[in-house]
Amino acid sequence: MSAILVTGADLAPQALALLEGFEMVYAGKTPTQDELLALCRTHDPVAIIVRYGKVDAAMIDAAPSLKVISKHGSGTDTIDKAAAQARGIEVVAAAGANAAAVAEQALALMLACAKSVVTLDARMRAGHWDKATHKSLELHGRTVGLVGLGAIGQRFARMADAMGMQVLGFDPFAKDLPRWIQPAALEDIWRASDVISLHCPLTAENRNLLDAGTLARCKKGVIVVNTARGGLIDEGALLAAIQSGQVRSAGLDSFAVEPMSAGHPFQSEPRIVLSPHIGGVTGDAYVNMGVAAARNLLAVLQRRAADTSAQQAR
Template sequence: MSSILVTGADLAPQALALLDGYDMVYAGKTPTEESLIALCRAHNPVAIIVRYGGVGAAMMDAAPALKVISKHGSGTDTIDKVAAKERGIEVVAALGVNAAAVAEQTMALLLACAKSVVALDARMRAGHWDKATHKSLELGGRTVGLVGLGAIGLRFARMADAMGMRVIGFDPYARDLPEYVQGVALETLWRESDVISLHCPLTADNRGLLNAETLARCRRGVIVVNTARGGLIDEAALLAAVRSGQVMAAGLDSFAVEPMTAGHPFQGEPRIVLSPHIGGVTSDAYVNMGLGAARNVLQVLERAAAPAH
């Protein structure tokens, strides 16, 4: 029986039903590269479903039967796509299946920043009543700039528009934008946005996109939200911008190194709201991502098994 390796501890039952007939191998919740290579050597999977950790050339070479690497979600930056292409292995992603979940997390982080939800909660638990001194930020009429206008960015754009925000966005690949999204150049986005929200994949070209230079071009008091990839932000530059007031607050769901290590400077900064990369993790998205990843695996394996004409 052919094996499928899941770089995680589980897969939605609905996805497993689709993959009935394959021997499912699970790597656990925090797989190391060494353990993944060992599992590839032991089971020689025809497919890998990527939940946690990355897939590099060494893993691919340990599984000569490997035909497809399927991401349980949309971001494929942890997969060495060049190495996969050299070995004739397809890399596929479950695009759009967690768009609603991530867009909702983006809005939750934005509202937490604009309305000081976390800080006010802490103050009240400490016995304070700040009604006379605190003023929240009203989002209606403000401009939100979206970097990336794929399924998640556009879903969030619709929510922001419904709140009365002006929505501008940068995405060189986006076509036929809805009437409530104005496509702009990055330079315009930095200059005009009251809120900047990142929704693009991480590539070699955009690593550190939000850095000391680009943050300095933004409006003073901008809010930054990132539910995409941590590598898009120069974390030291963001921290300095928050401390100086150039950035009013930041809501972050992804980080340069995950899991976040104890003592990370973000942990001591009250104007940065943190969540542990769970934007796409809802019960619905878990099923949808599993089904998407499983369908992608089957599609590639069926194509590979089809006789050549």
Template sequence: MSRVLVTGADLAPQAVELLAGHELVFAGKAPTEEDLVALCRAHDPVAIIVRYGKVGAAVMDAAPSLKVISKHGSGTDTIDKAAARARGIEVVAAVGANAAAVSEQALALLLACAKSVVALDARMHAGHWDKATHKSLELGGRTVGVVGLGAIGLRFARMADALGMRVLGFDPFANQLPAYVQRVELDAIWRESDAISLHCPLTEDNRGLVNAETLARCKRGLILVNTARGGLIDEAALLAALRSGQVAMAGLDSFAAEPMAPGHPFQGEPKLVLSPHIGGVTSDAYVNMGVAAARNLLDVLARQPAAA
């Protein structure tokens, strides 16, 4: 029986059922590259489902029978796609499987920032009543810039439109946008947005997309939301912009290094609302991503000749 390596400790039962013809090998909650190399050498999987950790050339070379790497989610930046291409290994992703979950998290972070939800909650629990002194931001009528118009970005844009926001969108690869998204270039996103939400994949071309220079071009008092990849943001530049007031608030669900290390400069910063990269972690998305990852790898294996 051929084996499938899962770089995590579990998989939705519905996905396990789909993969009943294969033996599943689980790598645990936080597998290192060394762990994955050792498991590949021991089990020689025909497929890898990527939940946690990175899959690079060393992992691929340790699995001579490997034919497909299937992402349990939509972002494939943790997979060395060039190395996979060079070895004839297909890389597939569960695009859209977590769109509802992540877009809702982005909206939650935007609202938390605009309405001071976290700060007011802390004040209330401490016995304060700030009605006479606090003013929140009204989002209706303001402009939100959406960077990345895939399944997640478009779903977020639809919710922002429902709030009465003007939606600007940038994505060089998106076609046939809905009427409520105004297609613009990045310069207009920086210049015109009251809030910006990031929904694009991380590539070497857009790493550090949000940096000191681009933040300086934004309106003062910007709200920034990131539920995509932490590498899109120069974290030191964002921190400086928060402390200067150029950025009023930021809601972040992903970070340059994960998990966040103790003592990270973001910890304790009052203008940040943070969540531990759980935008796509709901009971529904867990099933949707697992099933999509399983189906994607089975589709690839069905198209390829069996191992000798």
């Protein structure tokens, strides 16, 4: 029986129903790279469903039967795509399966920052009543700049438009944008935005996209939201910009190193709202991503099997 390795502890029952006939191997909630490598060596999976951890070249080399790596979500930056391509292994992603969930998280973080939700909650629990001294930021009429206009970015754009915000968007690959997104160059987004929200994949070219230089070119008091990948932001530069007042606040769901280690400077900065990379973690998204990951890998395996049969028939 061919094995499928899941780099996590579980998979939605709806996805498992599609994968009947395969041996399902689970790596657990927080698998280490050594544990993942050992599972590849022991079970030689025909497919890997990527939830947590990385799929590196060593894992790929340890699984000679491997034909497809299927991401349980949309971001494939944790997969060594060059190593996979060298072996002829296909990498597929569940694009859009968690779009609604992540867009809603971005909206929640933007509102939490603009309305000081976390800070005011803590103040009230400490016995304070700041009605006479606190002023929140009204988002109606403000400009939000989006970097990345895939399924998530466009959903968030529609939410922001419904709130009466002007939406600027940068994505060199996006076409046929809806009327509520105004295409803009990155420099225009830095210059004009009251809120900047990141929705793009992490690449070698855009790592530390928001650094000291770009943050300095932004409007003073800008809000930064990141539900994409932590590597898009130079964390030290963001912290310095918040402490100087250049950035009003930040809502972050992803980080350069995950899980976040104890004592990280962000943990003691009240103007940063933190969530543990759970933007796409809802009950509905869990099912949608699992089903999409299963269907994607089955499509590859079925196509490979048909190609092999056709070659053998010649």
